[in-house]
Amino acid sequence: MTGDLDRALLIGTAVLLVAVAAVRLSTRLGLPSLLVYLLIGVVIGESGLGIPFDDANLTRTLGFCALIVIIAEGGLTSRWSALRPVLALSATLATAGVAVSVAVVGVLVHLALDLDWRLALLYGAVLSSTDAAAVFATLRRLRLPPRLVATLEAESGMNDAPVVLLVVLLSAEASGRSWWHEPVIVAYELVAGVVVGLLVGGAGRMLLRRAALPAAGLYPIAAVALTVLAYAAGAAVHASGFLAVYVAGVVLGNARLPHRRAILGFADGLAWVAQIGLFVLLGLLVSPGELGDAWAPALVVGGALALLARPLSVWISALPSRAGRGLGWRGQAFLSWAGLRGAVPIVLATIPMARAAPGAGRLFNVVFVLVVVFTLVQAGTLAQVARLLGITAPTEATEIHVETAPLERMHADLLQLDVAQGSRLSGVHIDELRLPVGASVTLVVRDGAGFVPGPDTRLRTGDSLLIVATAQVRDLAERRMRAISRRGRLAGWFGEDGREAPPGRPRRRRRASGRPDKRS
Template sequence: MNSLFLLGGVLLFVSVVATTLSARFGMPLLLGFLAVGILAGEQGIGHIRFDSFPLANVIGQLALAVILLDGGLRTSMSSIRLVLKPAAVMATWGVFATVVLLGIFTTFYLGLDWKFGVLMAAIVGSTDAGAVFSLLRNSGVRLNERVQATLEIESGANDPMAIFLVTALITMIMQPEQSGVFAFLWMLILQIFFGLLIGWLGGRILAKLVRRLNLADGLYALMIVSGGLIVFASTNMLGGSGFLAVYLAGVIVGNKHSLATEHVLRVMDGLAWLAQATLFVVLGLLVTPSDVLANGADAVVIAAFLMLVARPIAVFTGLWKGDYSRREKIYISWLGLRGAVPITLAMMPLVMGVPNSNLLFNVAFAVVVLSLLIQGTTIPVMAHRLKVAMPPKPEPVDVQDIWLSETESVQLTAYRVVAESEAEGVHPDKVAPISSSYEWRCFTLIREGRKVELHSDTVLRENDTAWYILPPDQVDKMAQYFTETGSTVRMNFDFFGEFVVDPGSRAGDLAQAYGLKLEAGEESLSLLELFEQRAESKHPVEGDRIEIGDFGLVVKELDGNGSVKWLGLKVPH
């Protein structure tokens, strides 16, 4: 028993430490966990023999439930409302179209029976929530809200279709006499119906319990995790999609902001990392590298077709009526990340005794590794090349909520002084302009790890950390003074333009001032009306733009209701 504990502790410890190396070399952290498992496995330096697919399947299901719950807790309802319809299309049609195209290709390329070829496609056909949540949020790049929300919500909601297709195809192979179109459609309806119903009910119940029960801080997260597992398991037992249910439950709880949810999010972050580390280490132990390499050439061809043909066609056909530019569609096509879900789905044929299912597992494993290596490492590069990346947003280095009651709080925000920023060399209380409608008062200044007494002649130095109590709408504004330098200002000018204009201004006045040519009838429109008339998207997000000759009109800021507050005007040089 102690040997088992020692082994588990060493593997997880090495996995966590190895993430520093993977981050330094620009590799996805998940590959670090996977590499540790492979090195510790039967053909690695650890020589650990682990071949229990049923046990690995149990671990995989449990870990994915925790990862999806954490992802749901961090998904804002505003993001869901923004992209609900297109994300739902991608979670259903997107998976189906990908599987059909890849299944036809795989069948002819490998010379397999069509059911086996489509089964292989169904296993790798859905994007992976764990990979998407982890890689997007740790990539160091800020995507526009429409793209990021679509990728995250699609990955959190596409499991029912993937599980339905895999289950249906296994049934057709193993029990063809029980196969029927109506039976399969009924199974899909149950997957979605019970997933949505129990996820919604479970989320509402958990949200109410979180707000009403008075527990020790650490117990709130345990209650949410245990409640999430109840939702996950009960949905599966009723024939629904437990993955969809636990994700939806997380969304509902996470959007009920309270003292308890703050404690939950802090603990859940560690639990989600533990789940991902455990899952990928186990998968690394389970795989036999020589078998994967033996099918490596086929996996490369299948992965290439998936990334370059099947996924793009599915995205462009699924989003052709949406509010997405061509560049956004290309980026969403490229970010069809595969992770633990395909490998977990590949265990189902092995557990159920499908002939030649080792081939399915090995190819799925190789496709996941290739996806993480190629797509996962190019998230920032492709975002900048396709111009869906946003300039870095000035943010505090730390935020602590001080709760005055169960529902009311104030925020303590910490800002670190960047060299050559406006805050450097200024008294902490004089950072913001005197004309500001809010009195900015610093209550603590930290310098080289020590608290500094504030006097009339105290000035901020590089790397000082100043703490303030601010209303929520002033937090980002204050961050600008601490983080913006000449280079960041130029970066914002390059993206949003040199001037800020009022959306209510008359388009004709702007055209007259700069000699712009407008279409007939556009002179009387406001700039916002002109933008809405010309824009590809009917629901603008920060960074959306239109062209007026050589000039650009860019959405610079939205208000709390999602309406355009300010536009940027980019002038040609």
């Protein structure tokens, strides 16, 4: 017994350390890290080092546990100020968009692969969920308009809930109930999941702000435990636990909690462990010898999903939303291409396997191949697609997470901004920025050397700025820097307020009023 435990610990820690080291390697090579994790699982599996593993039930259970942690981290690190303008669009993508995607893929798979309707729709349901881990890990490395990033992150955090419900319903045997029963159940579980998440998140926020825990390390544990509690509470009342986790995470993550930075850092570390463990486990479960017959149907299903189902679901979801229409065709095209698939579809494919549904084994192999292909093609080309569509935002400020107590006590954030080629920030002096009270440029990095700027320091193309801003003025500071980047030091004179412009569409300039803005 002790020997088995020692071997398990040896293998587990070795895999974890190799996976951590592989993150840096995959970044240098430009490969998504999830592929490296899957490869590690395949290498140590039955076709490699010979570790046998074929327990679909255990994979599903552990996969759900990992998804809870990953979705919780996504909610905790999401900013409400960025989510609020795109909430309606993201919710529509996660519900109506999912329904459109399932229907389109189901019809095409039924016709192309000659599968029965239930199995064809199951293909569509399993593949209709974008992966939160893949989206969070990929998009936060790119310089994109905040509206696009927030839309994709919120969609990936919310669409797991309806998709899981659909997969469970389609994997079960026909119940003989009325046609309207399932839609009503899905609607109830989604609404109840939101309510549970709000209640748990709100109660947890009050408790953490008022509690005087004896050790700082207990706050991160309590915060993550509250998100898990949201899942359990949702499941207890037959609500969507995944949606409850995401909502609770957003509520907690946007509250001014004690040791907030430590909470976010702890959640980020847990999410990495969950991703590594999940992808390695899925690599273990797959049998590489059975994947040869899955390539042809995977390409058929993938083509239907990428070229028709996803673009159509984005277009239909954007129609009733002002935020969706404001994205323009460029933003909608990027949303269509950036619907990343990762571990979630593979985990969902284990549900029909665990229930021994007809065709479940082939479904798992097809989904596995499809996720690998999509990850290589989509995640590897997102930066190029963004540049091709003209929606890159090199002058957008990005938040830097640092574990420093003074910033936490001051309720401040540290932002990083680059003076890109063509930015009107070049040539502007520090005192001409007119940042709001509570925000200040604290460091300029130029040609690899950093220095503290003075009021007469003149910015140059290629400079990197570090800006400290209190929570109250963070958004104002970002808008001011965005305005000057577009219109220069006289941004206020030209009516530029720095609000985010729809991707690919320049802001309409207001006619000058005849007198300069005092802030300029």
